[in-house]
Amino acid sequence: MSRSIIASDNAPKAIGPYSQAVQVGNTIYTSGQIPLDPVTGELVGGDIAAQARQVFENLRAVVEAGGASFADVARVGIYLTDLGNFAAVNAVMADYFQQPYPARSTIGVASLPRGAQVEVDLVLVRS
Template sequence: MEKKMIQTDQAPKAIGPYSQAIQVGNLVFTSGQLPVDPGTGEMIVNDIQAETRQCLNNVEAILIAAGTSLKNAVKLTVFIKDMNQFSKINEVYAEFFPEDKPARSCVEVARLPKDANIEIEAVAMIL
């Protein structure tokens, strides 16, 4: 099976030596997405719901570039700095997944790149 690098300017550029996503067969694996606005390069801060929304928009943009979408996501991983924000994150998350919810893990971590409060990655199918 061949692997293919996925790249789009509709999501933030990678800040290190990695791809925005890799496609293998009919699966797409995104790298973790921070709450960075791809148009300005600025990170959204101090509003966990806006941060969550931007992370999911970034993941969605990458999946669209790969020929799929969040509707075909099978697994997301959410990394957060403060588990006390879990319910606020879930409110926004539910907007993106009103039905057919993918599997998910949510992990509190000590620190994220750029001192972000949240980072989200996904695995999705290309149908």
């Protein structure tokens, strides 16, 4: 199966040797997004909810560049530097997804790139 690269100018450029997303067959795998402003490339300010919102907006831009939507998301991976922020990030996620909700894992990590508090990646399956 061939791979096709998905990229959006409305999401932060990759800060390493990876693509924003890759489609293989009808499955799209996004790279993790941290709360970078796509225009400035800087980490957004504000609380964890503001950071999570920026992450999901970045992901939305990549997903839409691939011709998909959050309704196609099968799995969400959330990485938090403080699991005490779980409820706040969960509330933001609820603004972006509707039932039936995708599968999800939330993992506590020691640190994330650029000092971010949250990173999220997605797996989508298009019909």
